[in-house]
Amino acid sequence: MEDDDFAADLLDEVYAFTGRFVAYPSEDAHVAHVLWIAHAHMMAAWESTPRIAFLSPEPGSGKTRALEISELLVPRPVEAVNVTPAYLFRKVADEAGAPTILFDEIDTVFGPRAKDNEEIRGLLNAGHRRGAVAGRCVVRGKIVETEEIPAYCAVALAGLGDLPDTILTRSVIIRMRRRSPEETVEAYRRRVHKPEGDEVKDRLAGWASFVSADIGEAWPEMPAGVKDRDADVWEPLLAVADAAGGDWPERARVSCVSLVSASKVATPSLGIRLLSDMKLVFGFSERLSTKGIIENLCSLPEAPWGDLRGKAISDNGLADRLRPYGIKSKQIRIGDWTGKGYDRADFYDAWQRYLSLSPIESETAETPETAEAAE
Template sequence: MTGEHLLNEIQTFLERFIAYPSPESSVAHTLWIAHAHLVDAFENTPRLAFLSPEPGSGKSRCMELTEALTPRPVLSVNSTVAYVFRKISDEAGLPTLLMDEIDAVFSGGKSDGNEDLRGLLNSGYRKGATAGRAAIRGKEIITEEWPSYCAVALAGLNQLPDTLMTRSIVVHMKRRARGQIVEPYRRRVNQPEAVDLTSSLAVWTEQIRTQVADAWPELPEGIEDRDADIWEPILAIADAAGGHWPITARDAAVLMVAESQKKPATLGIKLLADIRLVMGDADRISTVELLAGLHGMETAPWANIKGEPIDSRFLAKVLGKYDITTNNTFKINGVSVKGYQTHHLFDAFERYLPAPVVTELGNSGNPGNDEAERVANATPAELVPEVPPAPVTCTVLDTCRVCAAPLLAPASKLAGICGKRNTEHDAERIAS
């Protein structure tokens, strides 16, 4: 069985029992499971997080199937932290750590007994990472460094801390819609099939170990820094599988990274954007005039932050985080005023805001009212300037002609057929 065929089989198996929120979610889950068999060959291991706003969204089923298909799974809900650390150090091989109800781990304080576990999760995505612990030996308290690097899958309600979210491939699970049917997973009925797939996966991943360990997979544009770290192992697996998987995996990476960036802009980013709008083309502005302009923006929060309009101290505190300070020396109409000059703000504008959008004067005569509303309410992803799409020169299909499965890869869309291998799909592939 080829790597492409094996991953197709695993993806099909998963989709029988899990109602994924999007096609790319099952792609990421499939490749992450394969990566868990080779985690010691990579420099980084992404956490896989199944999150949802409400219970009953299929997160535990995702964890159950992940357990069935990964090597040496450890359910931390039944394990002490000491046991987990020792399993990571086990000569038998690195475990796959599975943590359900992860929100409980991060909802308590430092005295809730989960501090060591939080340290393990935050540190263990990079090879060679350790987590420090204090231990009592006789009458002495000594420090110990325990290895913390291993594959980790998580499931829980709501969000995770940013330190963990940025190390994770996140699948935002949803409750099944009416009419969305999946098979019930019964361990004693379906486990034998999972065992066969896991055995085949163990054999194949061992065959490609050297290939993926030495790989430098090409990353899609826009995937960089921490995102590059967590997607590189996934793309290396896809490249080793061949067939449609290299393109399918990169499509999934682009979509899921874009989704991860859809979070509200910080108060500081909103303030910078609104200051740029108030200043317009001016090269300087007094603090009094700036505050008046900010207070007058109906769609912005500046007239009522914690029940009070913002003042000069608020400006200084927030802008100081961006190395922006006021200047006491310039004059406006011959009067010395305290305020801000464009050259003090330019660096922050360039680093944190998109290029300004030119707008026409509205009925009020004030430029940029519509733009102010757009920027004030935008997420970071929405603040990226729009790029006109390339002209379409050929017909593409969004669903497979045989099974109506969604098509992610451009090559699959052009062919009009998904990557599944069976009699019907192979016959259509030959005919076309």
């Protein structure tokens, strides 16, 4: 193996090892997992660390196996299932070095079954940025004191359903699925495969110690349309790929574009759904009455507006949901009728800001301005 090829071959080795045990939903997901594992060995180099989230709608989709294989390859792994906040805080603040947290069953922290997990949620929300701390109150005798504990560390998550936007927008999202009869993986036995995993991990650690001093200074070129928080998520992974060389820079950017685009297809919030449905309801009308809007909203196929907690959306409910977007009802006139309603023009700004195409698509999409100019 030539020195120039060592890093690319090492990532190829990680790719082959993980692919033996995990049935990834796509090649892009597999590449992203490899890059995330490598980035966890270079935490001192990054301004921020992306979480990687293995999510699925049903059990038995390979989420836990992805964490088990990660555990063999990442530095100082901590498998966080049913851990107490105090334990997790102490592990993250360990002077020996920050752990890599592998948090299975994350739906018990954020999902419908979640109970009193505010401290853990705070740690996971805060710890993506270098230098971040999590604040907590500590009772010593009769005195309540505050303390700030370092929160920055690499985190992999696995769970059913979805996660809050505060986590999803800071994550590489892998939508796992059950294996089809045609998909086969090797049976995993930790006692059998750990020695091989340790060898790969040691080589990753050796390469990381060699490149960590400089890799954080790199500004990897982002694919067109990947910006803002998506760029924050992918910057470390692309930097790892660029440092490795070979075909990894190209593979990483294909993975980036694919997974960022897929992340934009998630179920929208009710607010975004309302803006989108309002666009359908208005059609070519310039103004509509509140009553007419509600009737049309409730008649839309598969729309939630006819049954919000057992009741149809009301005049006040519509106003409350539109107000955060700067849209208010007003006195309008339609023919001989006068009453409360909404002007189409008042929606333009919100539609443009919140219903635009995904960042990847919008780079080449025709805008209203360019369309008008072409006519």
